Amino acid sequence: MSKKIGRGNSQTQATRRWAWLFLGPVVAAFTIGFVWPFIQGIYLSFCKFRITSDATFVGISNYQAALADPSFQHSFWYTAATAVVSLVLINVFAFAVAYALTQGIRGSNLYRTVFFMPNLIGGIVLGYIWSMIFDGILSHYDTSILLETKYGFWGLIILMCWQQIGYMMIIYIAGLQAVPEDMIEAAEIDGATKWQTLFRVIIPNVMPSITICTFLSLTNGFKLFDQNLALTGGLPYLIQPDGSTINTTEMLALNIYNTFYNSSTAARGTAQAKAVIFFVLVAGLGLAQLAYTRKREVQQ
């Protein structure tokens, strides 16, 4: 790009002269809306503050507090487990549904729409609806989703699957439809069974879709907040020997939120430090995962 602009003919010079006029608004919006708050956020993670204007620098003590917080450690592992289990289930089911719906069965368009629809409902609403459904069922067994960690865990997994499978399915359908019919027929003639065709020919050729979907579901899993808040709000909690509590179904985002707003204002710096750790974690995982699956993509 820069090479082309550097050629110095009158048109590219004019482009250069006017470039900032057009780039300006976007750059300004991006700076004000993202870059500045991001930098401010990182700065605040090294501060003790109640409101942003009275922040005092305290070094890495917020990070020490954050990492030492048992509820943060618990929510990290809980989030990791949720993200991994949902990643696997969502992608396996989404692919299976997409595969079934691309086999020319009757009414596939209707099914596609139906499967996609949960994605149109907001997370909070979805969380409350499912909490009612789960409690409706669990009340027959004299229990509630708020009483057992495992109910909360699998409840959240079911909710995430229900919400995201349709979305991932659309991406997988697009990927599957791009696999040339001839290639599948060639495999059939070459002697591949349905399963061999699926695993040795189709799946390697839908790796771009798998990359996108696993990336999305992994980061979605780690960032999950509203559904977590609405479904269990982190309950049930566990009282620690020192009297502090751990919300057993609390994911990272909710843990940060609760640290920031529910505890004393003194912990806001800690919440900020947790948020930065959270960002590094999600970005790192996402990029690593992207790099890993990208390698397996093929070009036609």
Next chain:
Amino acid sequence: MAEVSLRHIKKVYPNTEKKRKKKGEPQHRTAHLQVTDEGVLAVPDFNLDIADREFVVFVGPSGCGKSTTLRMIAGLEEITDGELYIDGKLMNDVAPKDRDIAMVFQSYALYPHMTVRDNLAFPLKLRKFPKEEIDAKVNEAAETLGITEYLDRKPKALSGGQRQRVAIGRAIVREPKVLLMDEPLSNLDAKLRNQMRAEIIKLRQRINTTFVYVTHDQTEAMTLGDRIVIMKDGEVQQVGTPQEVFDHPSNLFVAGFIGVPQMNFFDAELVRDGDAYSVHVGDAIVVPSAEKQARLAAHDVASQSITLGIRPEHISLASGDAATLVGTVDVSEMMGSSVHVHLDSLGQDVIVIVPTTEIEGPYQDHFFAGAKVEYAFAGNVIHMFSKDEQGTNLEF
């Protein structure tokens, strides 16, 4: 190595027209294909016996059912009715992988995520060949096709011609009984196509198998096939050697389809006088050869209006002869060894091929636009077709 028999093969694509009618949507026009209550009749009744190691070419325009028929042999399309035998065994309900056939696709259909070596080895791996045997067979096929140096590349790093070789390699590596080819050269440029055509001829001499080849290109059909099956609207028009279909086309369609440039057609009168026939076209009278006369007489053909066909290469320039026709030059095309002269004669376009060896000086001096040209043809190269819808060759 196997015989292939197609007995009363029929293919019907289930009808979607009825639903459309109900919904009041405009109906699809399926050009010339019959639409029955069952659906669209793509292939009504196909019969052919392909001998062991024969090279048969299905040729015809788009939508004539040639690929459908090939895909029925492959097992990629269900056979609606009729029987398909490969090596004497009924194959109608046998899965493609168990038919011992291989197929080369127009789009190559290589596996982009595998190297050339893995592409070639894939059918063998699936059949659980021992590793040493796979390696040996892959290397042998690669050598046959001259792709040894590309074995470790992925298909995307190959040119169209190289990809097609890999596709052929994948098909021959497991020595199938029948090798099916669906327009394998259509995606290549003209030069490469000629080269690959020659290679297929050579390949055919090296591997002992039965070939069924589909193309819309009559040159490919003529040069490759032991026998050509000419199809139109799902129906076989003629089956014969290239020479047979060229010299004795069974109807107007075959006459027009085989041969480049296309055969010239004239409205003419066939006159029978006892056992003697003559053809009156324009002011000229042409007497068919004795052989043709005998065939007409054998079929007891009466005097009638006919369509007279003469190939451009069978027309010669003449002057002063009684049985000549006159035309005005419209366009003349220099082809190198010959000139294609388009004449306006008897109210239609007539193409005459004039070898350059017969032309003195620049061809434009003779065949400029508006020049009057006299031409003639002998009685042994004329083709006489009935005026009915089929345009049947009256000698048949």
